[in-house]
Amino acid sequence: MHLYLFLLFGAICAGGAVNLLIQRKAINSALSLIVVMGSLAVIYMMLGAEFVAVVQVIIYAGAIMVLFIFVIMLLNAGEEEPSKGSTVAKIVGIPGLFACVIVVVKLWLQQRPGERLIPIGAMYGPADQVGMMLFTKYLLAFEVTSILVLIAIMGAVVLARRSNS
């Protein structure tokens, strides 16, 4: 059951990602990206990490992608011009990509024989444990990220004020 759900949502996720690339209209691409985010969240949830799954939906699908859509609506972005891709890339590209992925995964598993794929439902990540990790083990990274976000906020304020004066 879990395996079939995983395959289903993995397929939706990959399909959304491919659709994101081949769509001509910006808004369709943005919507495909939301599908990718949503199916990723479902996969997280199946792994047992409900908190991460929900945060994925709230932040990526609910906040960031809304801004994407918002910008597309404001600028009324139209269809993009298709570029003339080379025939070689078309023929070699997809098999080459698959080969690359297989080689990388194979090498990675050989380098670290102890690490295997996480079985479905094995991750246990309730909100309090995630918070505990953030404030003890990963405190430095957490605080540095908050400074980074603060700089971004200040930059946005500066840019917004400049046009006024």
Add this chain to the structure above:
Amino acid sequence: MSALTFLIVAVIKIAVTLGVLLTVVAYTVWLERKVVGRMQNRWGPSRVGPFGLLQPLADGIKFLLKEDLTPPYVEKPLYLLAPCLSLIMALTSIAMIPIGPIIHLFGISTPVQITGVVNATGQSSDINVGILVILGITSLGVYGVALAGWSSNSKYSLLGSLRASAQMVSYEVSLGLSLVGVLLMSSTLSLRGIVHAQLGTWFGFIPQWFIFRGQFIAFFVYMMAAFAETNRIPFDMPEAETELVAGYHTEYSAMKFAMFFMAEYANMVTVACIASVMFLGGWSGPSLPFLPVAVQAFLPLLWFSAKIFFFLFLYIWIRGTLPRFRYDQLMAFGWKFLFPLALANVVVTAFFVAIRA
């Protein structure tokens, strides 16, 4: 509980909850027309059935039978997707709401909540990030509004949906922050856990609801943000009919328009449910020992419905009272007043929680 019983119980719970929700949605429209009518010295609907009680039914039939016009210049797939998205997101979040305690019926015990189960120790439990799931689902509801305006290819729709999405994104921040105080005090994200944290009383009659435990500022912020989230007066900029015809659903007709309408009212119900669960103790209320046992079993549901009704009436009351904000006032109110207030509430609550710990 075997898998089959679980499935049957789940389907029954979903069917009953959905049926009740849709009925409440239909009759909230009736109540609104009736109450606003009386506030403005009119009768409101009075022709179809006694007191106009069959009016929602007549409206539903009208919506189904009207000509379903699709303008030729719309972006068809997205134009059709938008009302579905709105309605789905509005109806899904009710699944997380804990409506009542465990009920025992035909030898089966189950909590009155779609996502609730009875675990091995006989206690009820639900999804452990319930409140975040609701926030996630409602934040996806913005897409219905945004896509409706964009795909309609009309300037009124586009302006309406730009306003609506900007407003919903802005007020979502205050809405989320206003709930943090309650989450700090109950130290759980599960809605059922939050209700359980409020079940006690002081001196036997004052309920230990979070609104009485220092969260009344948060409650105020939540209600203001909730009015904006559901696009109700005084924050109904997106469909300001004097400026924008009807906002983002200008180009929609018949059932597709009705879907937006139902989504708005279903969102009102959801927001009222969250408010009563987070601040007013969910199904808890004074026990009335003088009543017969059969009636006592329904008391939790009665208290919960009474709280929902109070909030729905409050919505209508405010609609009959306040004029509409101007758009810049709306944004200034959200960012410069509600947001700092919600932040201050989080800091002060965290301080007191830390002292007590």
